[in-house]
Amino acid sequence: MFKILLIEDDASLFNEIKDRLAQWSYHVDGIDDYQKVMEKFAKVRPDLVIIDIQLPKFDGFHWCRMIREHSNVPIIFLSSRDHPTDMVMSMNLGADDFIQKPFHFDVLIAKIQAILRRVYNYNTEATELKTWLGATVDFERNQVANEEGTIELTKNEMYILQLLIERKNKIVSRENLINRLWDDQRFVSDNTLTVNVNRLRKRLGEIGLGDAIETKVGQGYVAKEQTEQ
Known part of the structure; x- marks a missing residue:
């Protein structure tokens, strides 16, 4: 219960x-x-x-x-x-x-x-660790860590990051994210997704990965496989 x-x-x-x-x-x-x-x-x-x-x-x-x-x-x-x-x-x-x-x-x-x-x-399924852009992504603890530090994400932030990492360097549409996150897009505003992605990007910026998620205007978002030098 x-x-x-x-x-x-x-x-x-x-x-x-x-x-x-x-x-x-x-x-x-x-x-x-x-x-x-x-x-x-x-x-x-x-x-x-x-x-x-x-x-x-x-x-x-x-x-x-x-x-x-x-x-x-x-x-x-x-x-x-x-x-x-x-x-x-x-x-x-x-x-x-x-x-x-x-x-x-x-x-x-x-x-x-x-x-x-x-x-x-x-949380019960995604217990493995993943490596992304030199950072360790811990799905069970909702943490991302690299040499610059460790950040803790909310459940939504981590789930968005997981969906994007699953398709590194490929565009994940806003519609796909909304459907995967909330099951039925009638129950969520488009603005809610924007706020969640912006918040995730800001948190990643604390460990030098603020540019790792790219917005494709009119299409969706991409988790880069490598950042700009």
Whole structure:
């Protein structure tokens, strides 16, 4: 049974989500004290976190930052606001998806299932190490390391990198990436993929591989087999 930590202060919505997820055999925990979110996170050790943006004490962005300091657990944001910047900020902070309220519960379930299937099936299968551009890519630990250092990627970032490395020096279309990542492109915006790739490129830049993923305008992305000297 997958454990989900639902950080939502609307009691009515919390109970409705919890009841719906229970029908799919998910165990849902909530927050009693919004000053002790991280304590509850450490106690529950969830497989996935769902966070509302507007919360007492601190907003959801704050708690996403705190969680990302300790864990790469998948995170889905909920928001009743319709600002595009909320989605961009969520992705930049390491969230895996963003759902705007009001939402259809079938969409929420589909997103949860896709993320859990991708993250946990992927982790159990991709346990080998790969070498790419002189760096060691550890799929199990979500790490990339070379002489310049070691970076830790989110689940989405690592999965994107894996898909690109599988086809080194070949173009992987945006449509292919979206379908592989989210199973059904109706449930994801084109902008979400752009944010994830840009974030991955920025992280790779920390170890001198910022130019290793090339954008092919109107086509997709390429993981280079060698970088420019």
